[in-house]
Amino acid sequence: MNQHIHCIVSDCHYYESGNKCVANEILVATDQFGASQPEQVDAQMAMKLTPETAGNCMETCCKSYIPKNSNFTSSDSVKKMQ
Numbered sequence: 001m002n003q004h005i006h007c008i009v010s011d012c013h014y015y016e017s018g019n020k021c022v023a024n025e026i027l028v029a030t031d032q033f034g035a036s037q038p039e040q041v042d043a044q045m046a047m048k049l050t051p052e053t054a055g056n057c058m059e060t061c062c063k064s065y066i067p068k069n070s071n072f073t074s075s076d077s078v079k080k081m082q
């Protein structure tokens with residue numbers, strides 16, 4: 001599958017010009033889930049997580065966001081695409 005993820009969050013480690021996300025995988029979750037889980041809960045754990053409903057787009061977030069140049073860059077095992 002030739003999948004593209006478009007994102008406009010420019011201060012994320014995985015953001016590249018052209019509004020592209022270059023993470024190998026990401027986890028999109030409900031805001032409630034994102035706010036209640038630690039940094040380590042991310043895309044690599046997706047198969048084990050219980051699906052939730054959001055209701056509308058305002059209640060979802062990207063759990064894989066990592067601030068550019070932060071100490072959190074290696075806090076998960078998701079690798080940046082070469």
Ligand code: SF4
Pocket residue numbers: 005006007008009012013014015016020021022023026062063064065066
């Ligand atoms: S990890 Fe999430 S916030 Fe970061 S560029 Fe990709 S989609 Fe955007």
